[in-house]
């Protein structure tokens with residue numbers, strides 16, 4: 001039977017909602033699911049992890065090193081806990097992508113990046129070519145399976161559990177060669193892009209940072225998270241953590257509204273699993289209309305305020 | 312200071328790929344191939360550091376078929392000093408690539424590796440992190456800014472929550488994100504010059520890449536979306552959204 005260890009994602013000592021997506025994937029694999037939470041102090045993150053349905057136990061590893069999450073100091077701690085587990089999983093976030101290949105290399109095993117479907121304990125689908133093709137991969141033999149979970153492909157798990165929280169100490173030599181100097185996080189009050197049910201995104205067509213208020217305003221009206229194309233980020237309209245796409249965030253909201261976005265394949269790679277895609281663009285030939293469930297040709301500066309007023 | 316820049320030959324990012332009917336992979340026949348865009352950025356970063364007097368030599372490395380020499384030559388034309396081509400027709404997985412690169416880093420006595428953050432064919436995003444681990448080096452992935460000074464690299468990284476800055480002791484592995492720079496254009500005379508730059512061919516058999524591998528069972532198209540429809544007005548859009556229970 002599978003015994004799965006999930007590396008929790010934390011941000012500022014709190015559990016990040018993407019951790020639940022990894023639990024949802026583990027539940028499909030089946031077997032026992034434990035979560036390891038690495039934080040500076042005991043508390044909030046581990047308690048939140050214990051509530052995730054399907055989790056057997058939470059291993060809380062609290063030490064000063066974990067005040068700053070760095071791959072080089074986290075990976076050896078994960079490996080120190082790995083004994084006895086058949087699978088080690090994390091969400092495919094920038095943190096998961098940073099840490100898990102290090103875990104895999106320490107264990108001398110390959111990694112399955114971006115698991116999007118489970119076909120068996122050791123057989124999965126994963127996207128290649130920015131999601132334009134899907135590889136079904138199998139891990140032959142019985143080496144520890146290390147993988148990251150595509151958060152857009154799995155639902156949220158309920159939070160009615162009450163798993164035991166155990167203090168775990170790890171004896172691993174942690175390197176001193178990597179120091180966190182600082183973080184600039186956007187945050188804000190809008191729903192988290194990767195878990196939001198609705199997202200409104202703006203592209204180059206929005207034209208400027210000031211004009212982006214049109215997008216924010218519409219998003220706030222419907223309680224949506226806010227995203228952007230790479231062109232909008234590169235033009236300095238909005239910060240990079242809002243980028244949706246192959247090299248930004250891969251998301252699966254129930255509703256995605258693309259405003260002034262042409263629909264380049266790299267952008268579409270980020271929204272393939274969205275429920276309903278709405279596109280608003282002046283160019284009737286924009287490729288975004290090929291994937292949109294509902295398309296409206298029109299000027300965003302006219303359409304968005306009208307839409308906001310009508311909702 | 313010597314920099315090693317691993318580059319991969321991949322399908323050009325503008326190509327709409329086609330999955331083969333029999334599920335055995337993606338059709339590469341007659342498809343335009345290019346340098347992985349992140350690797351162009353990595354090389355550009357190394358070249359900028361060379362121009363700033365921080366790095367003295369930039370060595371570009373590729374592991375791939377005989378044809379991957381084209382991509383190595385184009386990065387030599389961009390300005391790298393020397394190339395190493397590990398020639399193989401085998402499909403090399405990230406842990407194997409990392410083992411080959413780790414061996415080359417030791418042979419070359421490199422002080423820093425600047426790689427792409429991910430190859431846009433398999434989208435694995437693993438090799439630089441694995442390489443750093445095998446060498447027991449620090450890593451700074453998804454870099455949007457690199458400063459090297461006094462045996463340390465200060466790297467700004469793109470993370471889901473925004474940005475962060477790491478300081479790592481050298482030697483280190485750095486992986487490049489899109490916003491690190493805009494690679495310079497390659498000029499025709501430089502393409503000619505690059506033909507004469509040193510390029511070593513190395514046999515795959517020189518490396519120990521006997522590690523567990525993943526098997527690809529089949530390749531398929533992603534699930535197709537239902538065809539959509541165009542609406543004529545905001546009212547019609549709102550009605551459709553209400554109908555679907557989305558607003």
Ligand SMILES: Cc1cc2nc3c(=O)[nH]c(=O)nc-3n(C[C@H](O)[C@H](O)[C@H](O)COP(=O)(O)OP(=O)(O)OC[C@H]3O[C@@H](n4cnc5c(N)ncnc54)[C@H](O)[C@@H]3O)c2cc1C
Pocket residue numbers: 202203204205206228229230231232243244245246247248249259260261262263264265266267270280281282283286298299300301324348349431489
């Ligand atoms: C390796 C690689 C990775 C990439 N990763 C990503 C990624 O993760 N995410 C991403 O988004 N891109 C990514 N890109 C970039 C991508 O190729 C496109 O360049 C980008 O998505 C274009 O953004 P855009 O649609 O906002 O801009 P444009 O393509 O310039 O489109 C702007 C659109 O706005 C419309 N418009 C203009 N004015 C108005 C108006 N008043 N009202 C309504 N519509 C209007 C125009 O008709 C046009 O369709 C990547 C590129 C590469 C090479």
Ligand SMILES: Nc1ncnc2c1ncn2[C@@H]1O[C@H](COP(=O)(O)O)[C@@H](O)[C@H]1O
Pocket residue numbers: 316317318319320347349350372373374375403405408425426427428429430431433434435436437438439
């Ligand atoms: N076959 C290869 N030859 C040279 N460099 C490679 C190769 N495969 C991966 N890399 C490097 O590792 C980075 C990440 O690749 P990947 O882990 O496959 O997504 C790439 O951007 C390259 O810099």
